[in-house]
Amino acid sequence: MRYVVAVKQVPDTTLIDVDENGNMKRAGVPSILDPYSEQALEVALSLKTDGDTVTVVTMGPPQAESALRKCLENGADEAYLLTDRAFAGADVHATARTLAAFVEKFVDDASLLLFGKQAADGDTAQVPSEVAQMLGREQFCYCVKVSKEDGFTAVQDYGDEIRKCRVPEGSVLSVSEGDVNRRLPSIARYIEASHIEIKKLDRIALGLGAYSVGMNGSRTKIVKSVNVRSEHRGTVVDGSDPVKAAEHIRGMF
Numbered sequence: 707m708r709y710v711v712a713v714k715q716v717p718d719t720t721l722i723d724v725d726e727n728g729n730m731k732r733a734g735v736p737s738i739l740d741p742y743s744e745q746a747l748e749v750a751l752s753l754k755t756d757g758d759t760v761t762v763v764t765m766g767p768p769q770a771e772s773a774l775r776k777c778l779e780n781g782a783d784e785a786y787l788l789t790d791r792a793f794a795g796a797d798v799h800a801t802a803r804t805l806a807a808f809v810e811k812f813v814d815d816a817s818l819l820l821f822g823k824q825a826a827d828g829d830t831a832q833v834p835s836e837v838a839q840m841l842g843r844e845q846f847c848y849c850v851k852v853s854k855e856d857g858f859t860a861v862q863d864y865g866d867e868i869r870k871c872r873v874p875e876g877s878v879l880s881v882s883e884g885d886v887n888r889r890l891p892s893i894a895r896y897i898e899a900s901h902i903e904i905k906k907l908d909r910i911a912l913g914l915g916a917y918s919v920g921m922n923g924s925r926t927k928i929v930k931s932v933n934v935r936s937e938h939r940g941t942v943v944d945g946s947d948p949v950k951a952a953e954h955i956r957g958m959f
Contacts, residue, residue, distance in 0.1 A: 760781065771904050817876065824880075847882075
């Protein structure tokens with residue numbers, strides 16, 4: 707079995723501020739492996755048995771290599787970095803196109819393609835769906851559990867409905883939950899991972915034209931972003947008189 711996990715390096719959102727135009731200030735903010743990507747990786751590693759391979763891939767600048775290195779330390783077997791100046795400014799469509807091209811050319815034999823349900827910096831949650839559509843593969847969203855039961859089985863949590871279903875090989879899964887007690891690399895694994903080569907691929911290696919990737923290949927443009935701050939003030943109510951307290955609560959609805 708071969709499990710392919712698409713991951714992303716993101717700025718630490720707990721330290722991000724915005725400028726007067728509502729744009730995120732990324733300068734000086736440390737980058738981390740996206741937490742949702744970590745959940746997807748954990749699912750792949752939990753499915754892995756002897757003879758299986760876990761491949762991680764990300765699209766980003768050269769420094770995104772550190773996110774892939776962390777995945778290798780946690781147990782992934784190989785890593786690909788899709789990096790090219792032409793990829794800059796990609797929206798979800800251009801990102802999905804690049805990832806789909808990678809899958810078709812380098813890991814078309816994947817047993818499962820796993821994504822986090824969204825990225826912590828963008829929150830669009832669209833890339834897994836677009837990749838599935840471009841590849842013509844089945845997609846399963848909001849997966850909270852994936853297991854091997856007569857093939858693959860996924861439990862999907864839609865909030866008001868829990869669904870358990872069989873998953874065909876080659877499907878695309880977006881993971882919304884993972885084990886909160888994620889594995890930590892051993893010293894031996896940390897040293898071993900430091901010697902694993904991270905393969906780098908540009909648009910030419912993926913067979914993509916300059917006008918199909920990055921900003922040129924994007925179908926959406928950010929015209930303006932606004933930072934909305936909402937402040938909620940609490941109200942202290944004297945509850946010594948239950949009748950008056952109940953009347954106050956009733957009046958709120």
